[in-house]
Amino acid sequence: MxxxxxxxxxxxxxxxxxxxxxxxxxxxxxxxxxxxxxxxxxxxxxxxxxxxxxxxxxxxxxxxxxxxxxxxxxxxxxxxxxxxxxxxxxxxxxxxxxxxxxxxxxxxxxxxxxxxxxxxxxxxxxxxxxxxxxxxxxxxxxxxxxxxxxxxxxxxxxxxxxxxxxxxxxxKIQAKLKKKNEALREFAKVISHDLKMPLANIVTTTDLLKLVLGDKLDEESLEYFEYIKSSSFSMSNYISDVLAHYESENLINKKPERFHLNQLLKEIVELLSIKPDFTIHFPENNPEVECNKLALKQIFFNLIGNSIKYNDKEQIVISIETTQDDKFNYFRITDNGMGIPTNKLDSIFDLFTTADTIDRSGNKGNGIGLSTVKKIVESLGGSITVTSKEKEYTTFDFSIKKYY
Missing domain, CATH: 3.30.450.40 (GAF domain)
Known part of the structure; x- marks a missing residue:
């Protein structure tokens, strides 16, 4: 040869x-x-x-x-x-x-x-x-x-x-992204620790100055102090949301639990300190579900919180429904709030994307909460969709895969 x-x-x-x-x-x-x-x-x-x-x-x-x-x-x-x-x-x-x-x-x-x-x-x-x-x-x-x-x-x-x-x-790309994501998570932790304390000091100092200066402040000066305080709180909430987004992965590995859904929802209502102008309709018959309880709690905490924040009605009304089949638990939450503009529905779950809507307190969202919700839902083997009509309602439907 x-x-x-x-x-x-x-x-x-x-x-x-x-x-x-x-x-x-x-x-x-x-x-x-x-x-x-x-x-x-x-x-x-x-x-x-x-x-x-x-x-x-x-x-x-x-x-x-x-x-x-x-x-x-x-x-x-x-x-x-x-x-x-x-x-x-x-x-x-x-x-x-x-x-x-x-x-x-x-x-x-x-x-x-x-x-x-x-x-x-x-x-x-x-x-x-x-x-x-x-x-x-x-x-x-x-x-x-x-x-x-x-x-x-x-x-x-x-x-x-x-x-x-x-x-x-x-x-290889996934490995690199995972490494970068871990670095971002660590960065978020550092940011949370290093920035939230100075912000807390700003709030405390603002209140102290108002107390010390007392009658020496005119109405315009008081407004500036309130602006400093509210901005500090907004920044603190923003940092907390960023940290929650990167920490959400820690929820995924929790073991599934069997529990009554309405009890979980009532715990969330208590955490949100709901006012009298709020009505929530829980699922009938207090259904029992089996899934990652902490993850589901975080999902509903975000969605109910948004339903309250982005609501311009005198009486806030939220309805929660659930069904299930052999493979999935299905959940629906509907509110009578401001709704989401049609041109924002396709991107509302993207990180840092907002509907450009001012909430009930006059603040604008940071576009982190819903992206965190979607991230958790998909990590649990499910999916989430939204339908909405401006000035009338918003409905979120999501599923979570059952554990066997």
């Missing part, structure tokens, strides 16, 4: 091969199915997905060989010869009668390679990475249909290579 079978674009070809990050990986059923099918269609003894590396050919999949054989030297490789002309298959009816290969008998394990058919595996840039090949210990011919089938399977191999590469790239 000619041992110096090297494509003219060898350096670029090897770079393309290594970029797939597939050499020396574990066997995979998707590839093994292809070699098994190639053997069956061509009625041969051995089928390989062979990748031609710098000094070896490595088998991503093999059918008809022992589990131990994963590679052979490139200098004894028919596949390294097949990639010299990527645009056409290499078909050798009898290697013993081919002057390119008859100098020495060719063996793979203990099997003589007499018949060989190799289809070059061509990537999107035209580089031949290796072959999908079939072999036999006796002279053979392939029909036109068999050859076409082998070429079709080779194209599927390339598709699988590309999918594997995309999946690995996504895994």
């Amino acid at each position: 000619i041992s110096t079978a090297t494509p003219i674009n060898e350096n670029f070809r090897l770079e393309a091969l290594k970029s797939l990050d597939i050499l020396d990986t574990q066997s995979e059923k998707e590839f093994d199915d292809i070699t098994a099918l190639a053997n069956f269609l061509c009625d041969t003894e051995v089928a390989l997905i062979s990748l031609v590396d710098n000094d070896r050919q490595w088998f991503k999949s093999k059918d008809g060989l022992s589990i131990k054989t994963c590679e052979t030297p490139r200098e004894n490789s028919l596949c390294s010869y097949a990639i010299l002309e990527p645009k056409k298959p290499l078909i050798i009816r009898d290697t013993r009668k081919d002057e390119r290969f008859n100098a020495n008998e060719i063996y793979l394990e203990d099997k003589p390679v007499i018949f060989y058919a190799g289809i070059p595996l061509i990537d999107k840039d035209g580089f031949a990475l290796g072959t999908l090949c079939v072999m036999d210990k006796k002279p053979r011919e392939l029909s036109k249909k068999q050859l076409e089938s082998l070429q079709a399977l080779a194209r599927q191999v390339i598709i699988l290579f590309e999918l594997n590469k995309k999946n690995k790239d996504l895994e």
